Amino acid sequence: xxxxLADLKKIRFFDGYxxxxxxxxxxxxxxKEFKVKDILFEQYDELSEVFILLEGSLSLGISLANDKRIHxxxxxxxxxxxxxxxxxxxxxxxxxxxMTPARxxxxxxxxxxxxxxxxxxxxxxxxxKIAQTISHRLSDTRFQLMNQMLL
Amino acid sequence: MLNGKNxxxxxxxxxxxxxxxxxxxxxxxxxxxxEFSFKTGQFIELSVDGIGEAPFxxxxxxxxxxxxxxxxxxxGYVTEIMHSLKPGAFMGIRGPFGRGYPVEDxxxxxxxxxxxxxxxxxxxxxxxxxxxxxxxLAKVILCYGSKTPADCVYKPLFNRLNKIEKFxxxxxxxxxxxxxxxxxxxxxTLLDNIRINLKNSVAVVCGPPxxxxxxxxxxxxxxxxxDQIYLSMEKNMSCGLxxxxxxxxxxxxxxxxxxxxxxxxxxxxxxxxx
Numbered sequence: 001x002x003x004x005l006a007d008l009k010k011i012r013f014f015d016g017y018x019x020x021x022x023x024x025x026x027x028x029x030x031x032k033e034f035k036v037k038d039i040l041f042e043q044y045d046e047l048s049e050v051f052i053l054l055e056g057s058l059s060l061g062i063s064l065a066n067d068k069r070i071h072x073x074x075x076x077x078x079x080x081x082x083x084x085x086x087x088x089x090x091x092x093x094x095x096x097x098x099m100t101p102a103r104x105x106x107x108x109x110x111x112x113x114x115x116x117x118x119x120x121x122x123x124x125x126x127x128x129k130i131a132q133t134i135s136h137r138l139s140d141t142r143f144q145l146m147n148q149m150l151l
Numbered sequence: 152m153l154n155g156k157n158x159x160x161x162x163x164x165x166x167x168x169x170x171x172x173x174x175x176x177x178x179x180x181x182x183x184x185x186e187f188s189f190k191t192g193q194f195i196e197l198s199v200d201g202i203g204e205a206p207f208x209x210x211x212x213x214x215x216x217x218x219x220x221x222x223x224x225x226x227g228y229v230t231e232i233m234h235s236l237k238p239g240a241f242m243g244i245r246g247p248f249g250r251g252y253p254v255e256d257x258x259x260x261x262x263x264x265x266x267x268x269x270x271x272x273x274x275x276x277x278x279x280x281x282x283x284x285x286x287x288l289a290k291v292i293l294c295y296g297s298k299t300p301a302d303c304v305y306k307p308l309f310n311r312l313n314k315i316e317k318f319x320x321x322x323x324x325x326x327x328x329x330x331x332x333x334x335x336x337x338x339x340t341l342l343d344n345i346r347i348n349l350k351n352s353v354a355v356v357c358g359p360p361x362x363x364x365x366x367x368x369x370x371x372x373x374x375x376x377x378d379q380i381y382l383s384m385e386k387n388m389s390c391g392l393x394x395x396x397x398x399x400x401x402x403x404x405x406x407x408x409x410x411x412x413x414x415x416x417x418x419x420x421x422x423x424x425x
Contacts, residue, residue, distance in 0.1 A: 012346060059335065071327060073336030076344045099332065136343060136369070143337045143365040147298075147325060 001031045003105060011078045013052060013129055021122050028111035034098040040082075043095045047085035049106045053077050056102030060094050069095065073140070080133050085109035086116075158392065161198050161243030162187060164219065166236055172304040173297075176269055177234055178210060178222045183244055186216040191280040192251025192273055192383060192411045196391045197221055198243035199236070203229040206248075206388040208410065210272040210305075212279035213251075219244065222272035222304065248391040249410050252355070252381065254280050260351050261290040265366045267338050267358025271295055271304050273383050273410075274357050278312065285317050292345055293320040296338025296362070300324050300331045338362060339369045349374045357383035364424040367414055377415035384409050384417070 008014045008022045017025070031054065034040060041047060043063050058075040075081050075096065084092050086109050116123035164187075168180035179197075189195065191213045198204030205227075211220035225234050236242070254277075262281060266274045274293070281291050293312060297303040303322065312320035321341045323334035334341065338358075354375050356366045363382060370380050384405050389397035393407030401420030403409060417423050 012344065057334075071335055073340060074323070074334040076334065076340075078344050132372075135372075136339075139365060139368065140337050140340055143339060143361065144325065146361050147337070 001103075003029050003031055007054065007105075011052060011054075013078065013080050013133075016125060017122075021119075021125075024115055024119075024122070025107065025112075028108045028115070030106050032104050032106045034102045034104070036098055036100060038098045038102075040096040040098065040104070041092050043092055045092045047082050047090050047092050048109055049082060050080065050085045050109050050112060051082045051096075052080050052105040052107070054103040054105055056098065056100040058102055059097045059099050061097075062094050069097075072144075074099070080130065083130050083133060086113060086130060158245065161196070161204075161245045164242050164244050166238055166240045166242055168238055169236065172222060173302045175225045176222060176302075176304055177225075178220055178304075179233070179236070179242070181219045181221065181242060181244070182217065183219060187219055187244060187247075188216050189213055189247035190251035191254065191276045193247040193249050194385070194388065194391070194406075194410060195219075195221070195244050195246035195248065197223075197233070198245070199229065199232050200241070200243065202232045204243065204245070205229045206385075206391055206406075208273035208276065208383070208385060209247075210275045212283070213276060214279070214283050222269065222275075224269045246391060249406055250408060252277050252280070252411050254284060257281070257353055258284070258287040259289060260353050261292070261347055262288060262353055262355060263342075263345065263347060263370075264291070264293045264355045265338060265342070265358070265362075265370075266293065266295045266356075267362035267366075268297060268302065269304065270358030270362070270383070270385075271308075273385065274355070275305055275308060277355065278308075278318075282315060282318070285315065288317060289348070289351060291318045292347075293318075294323075294338055294341035294345070295321070296323045296325065296341070296358075298325045300328055300333075337365070339365055342369055342373065347373070353379050353381060355381045355383070357385070360386070360424045371414075377418055378413045380414040381411055382414055382417065383411050384423070 003026050060073050061071045162183050164181040164183040170178040194206050194208040196204045197207050207221045210222040309320045312318045327335050354370045356363050387398045388406050389395050391406050393404030398405035
């Protein structure tokens with residue numbers, strides 16, 4: 001299935017991008033589909049794609065030494081994940097599994113990084129939005145940690 | 152005496168139903184001896200004869216004067232006795248006290264409500280009040296988080312809200328069980344996906360102090376101004392009148408000046424999240 005400008009305009013992450021910039025993203029992206037229980041990537045995998053969930057629900061977590069999976073949170077429609085694909089060493093910090101049939105936008109992170117370097121406006125917007133995603137994830141983790149400490 | 156009424160004298164109320172909300176939370180349905188009205192967000196003192204009293208914000212509609220619902224979490228001696236009461240018992244009600252939600256100020260706006268744990272009790276009353284004036288509101292979104300699915304109170308409320316025009320309700324849990332297929336994570340994660348019209352929106356936060364702190368920070372990050380965020384500071388209330396001083400928080404008495412404040416009013420108060 002082909003990704004369209006209308007698809008991207010529905011996603012909050014892309015608020016503020018020009019049509020020209022969205023068309024650049026379309027050229028470096030594809031839509032991927034996953035079945036229930038499919039693993040999109042494992043913790044410590046080398047990543048080459050940034051994902052945005054279009055439809056469905058995904059679970060994000062970490063694995064313990066005994067291979068036990070700890071479920072930390074849910075990725076909801078419109079959210080960006082696998083941000084590690086943009087930053088060296090490009091290694092995932094968590095695993096992601098499909099909880100329902102899911103459709104995601106896969107953005108080629110090598111091409112994305114090239115565009116970030118080439119176009120300052122595009123680069124600043126993209127980095128700001130990825131930083132906000134990471135900042136929210138960090139803040140939520142602190143919240144979760146304090147909740148546990150107070151139990 | 153206030154308006155010819157003895158504010159220290161409780162009204163008798165008959166307990167008609169006890170609803171188990173979670174392992175430690177029950178809702179008491181009370182029929183007061185006289186009609187009893189309150190504004191949503193105001194609180195009452197609920198008492199058991201010979202045992203004591205404690206402050207609670209009613210969880211029922213402020214537009215129903217002949218029935219009052221109060222949701223009580225078992226946390227100490229008085230609430231433990233309350234949890235042992237059966238339908239037919241009598242309780243006492245004093246109040247209403249304090250300042251509630253300024254519902255008229257929400258007219259024409261989107262109301263985003265962030266709730267956690269037992270903080271859904273005052274919010275449920277607010278939701279009933281907002282439903283009553285839904286034609287005058289742009290949108291109402293409830294984001295609620297509980298520790299586990301079993302800790303979630305008012306479970307039927309969520310389906311009901313999602314069927315009301317202009318209302319949306321979302322739930323998450325910190326720790327799922329085997330049957331849970333909904334969102335997992337702290338309640339602030341639910342805000343990541345909500346589209347809002349910032350200039351025309353207000354945020355309401357009610358829940359445990361940690362949740363209120365992180366919730367308020369997230370709303371500020373989203374661009375809400377200090378006076379667009381309403382906090383229900385349900386803590387340290389004792390006499391209900393601002394006389395005993397137990398509820399003092401900076402320059403305010405929570406009993407008298409609150410329990411509902413804007414973040415703008417409280418932001419310079421030390422230790423507001425303790």
